[in-house]
Amino acid sequence: MREGFRSDLQRLTGQLAEMCDAAASAVRHATAALVNADLVLAQQVIADDDALDVQRARCEEDAYALLALQAPVAGDLRRVLAVVYCADKVERMGDLAAHIADTARFAHPGPAVPADLAPTFERMGRLDAEMAERVAAQIRTGTDGFAELRQADETVDALHADLLATITGGKWQHDQRAAVTAALTTRFYERFADQAVSVAKRLDFASSGDLPQ
Amino acid sequence: MREGFRSDLQRLTGQLAEMCDAAASAVRHATAALVNADLVLAQQVIADDDALDVQRARCEEDAYALLALQAPVAGDLRRVLAVVYCADKVERMGDLAAHIADTARFAHPGPAVPADLAPTFERMGRLDAEMAERVAAQIRTGTDGFAELRQADETVDALHADLLATITGGKWQHDQRAAVTAALTTRFYERFADQAVSVAKRLDFASSGDLPQ
Numbered sequence: 001m002r003e004g005f006r007s008d009l010q011r012l013t014g015q016l017a018e019m020c021d022a023a024a025s026a027v028r029h030a031t032a033a034l035v036n037a038d039l040v041l042a043q044q045v046i047a048d049d050d051a052l053d054v055q056r057a058r059c060e061e062d063a064y065a066l067l068a069l070q071a072p073v074a075g076d077l078r079r080v081l082a083v084v085y086c087a088d089k090v091e092r093m094g095d096l097a098a099h100i101a102d103t104a105r106f107a108h109p110g111p112a113v114p115a116d117l118a119p120t121f122e123r124m125g126r127l128d129a130e131m132a133e134r135v136a137a138q139i140r141t142g143t144d145g146f147a148e149l150r151q152a153d154e155t156v157d158a159l160h161a162d163l164l165a166t167i168t169g170g171k172w173q174h175d176q177r178a179a180v181t182a183a184l185t186t187r188f189y190e191r192f193a194d195q196a197v198s199v200a201k202r203l204d205f206a207s208s209g210d211l212p213q
Numbered sequence: 214m215r216e217g218f219r220s221d222l223q224r225l226t227g228q229l230a231e232m233c234d235a236a237a238s239a240v241r242h243a244t245a246a247l248v249n250a251d252l253v254l255a256q257q258v259i260a261d262d263d264a265l266d267v268q269r270a271r272c273e274e275d276a277y278a279l280l281a282l283q284a285p286v287a288g289d290l291r292r293v294l295a296v297v298y299c300a301d302k303v304e305r306m307g308d309l310a311a312h313i314a315d316t317a318r319f320a321h322p323g324p325a326v327p328a329d330l331a332p333t334f335e336r337m338g339r340l341d342a343e344m345a346e347r348v349a350a351q352i353r354t355g356t357d358g359f360a361e362l363r364q365a366d367e368t369v370d371a372l373h374a375d376l377l378a379t380i381t382g383g384k385w386q387h388d389q390r391a392a393v394t395a396a397l398t399t400r401f402y403e404r405f406a407d408q409a410v411s412v413a414k415r416l417d418f419a420s421s422g423d424l425p426q
Contacts, residue, residue: 067294068290071286078277081277081294084294088301164393168393169389180380180381183397184396
């Protein structure tokens with residue numbers, strides 16, 4: 001049974017790593033759709049999000065089956081429950097990427113964000129995607145990339161604050177709609193990064209046993 | 214043991230109901246702070262949010278202890294895991310209320326939102342608080358208030374859409390900063406309502422066994 005539990009848990013965490021890859025891909029494509037006003041790509045990201053929702057549900061069902069069949073305790077119990085918790089957060093990362101894509105879709109054929117802000121959104125998108133990939137690597141190899149993840153999150157937070165300052169500052173040259181769209185969109189990127197950190201924290205808790213604060 | 218499990222689970226769901234009450238109170242006070250530019254009240258909401266974070270952590274620790282000691286299966290397992298899931302969402306509701314309070318604090322001594330929008334924010338705050346209270350009642354009495362909850366969520370969504378249309382429309386008479394603040398704030402209310410629905414859905418799943426989509 002011990003051997004069976006190990007391989008079941010490994011399959012489960014493998015599913016979670018795949019979900020992280022899907023979220024990384026989603027935010028990468030959503031960002032490309034946003035800055036290039038690419039309608040087809042935006043629609044693709046929105047459509048693909050359903051698959052991530054299904055993966056989350058399957059991940060959770062498999063975790064419940066594992067709990068019911070094997071009744072793991074202590075560290076093993078924490079590890080299974082961490083997967084359930086993280087799958088929910090990664091699904092949310094996918095939702096946020098879909099929101100970004102939806103912003104691009106809604107503005108099409110116009111650009112959703114002013115050209116002068118596009119490089120900042122591209123940078124946030126790249127950071128978000130790399131964070132999701134780093135979490136996937138952490139799951140697969142057990143490496144601890146938390147310091148780098150925290151640093152990336154701080155950079156995203158700083159870019160978010162800079163963007164809000166630009167949008168609400170006296171030198172804004174675009175209209176109200178562009179201001180509001182940019183403000184909500186930067187928030188989606190910031191929340192994506194937050195979720196990635198919360199996944200990494202939870203995985204760390206699953207190893208250490210200290211509940212994240 | 215069966216009897217012990219029942220009373221432990223009841224204590225656990227009681228903690229969750231208390232958390233919902235705290236979230237309801239937080240969004241009520243945050244809204245009052247927002248529309249009345251009440252700094253003391255805003256600071257109180259922000260300070261109180263720590264207590265909700267602690268309640269969430271305790272709720273989760275108690276759930277883990279229950280799982281480890283009693284190894285419940287089937288419906289009982291789902292009920293315990295539902296509490297863990299919901300506690301995380303209710304903590305998030307508290308965070309969103311704190312964000313609203315923080316918006317009021319940041320704008321003080323000025324008003325965070327224009328006076329003409331205050332009635333809409335008040336209505337969203339009332340709806341959010343009532344939704345959280347309805348979920349608490351659902352937990353305590355087992356009554357099914359899902360239809361009413363869904364309806365309240367739709368009203369919040371509609372108010373959110375109306376506000377965004379007002380903010381980005383041609384008749385906006387305030388500055389960029391007011392536009393961005395109002396847009397982000399209405400989003401906090403909308404997300405609060407979403408979390409309440411997701412808690413109610415999860416509690417329903419804990420009874421029915423169908424994973425929410």
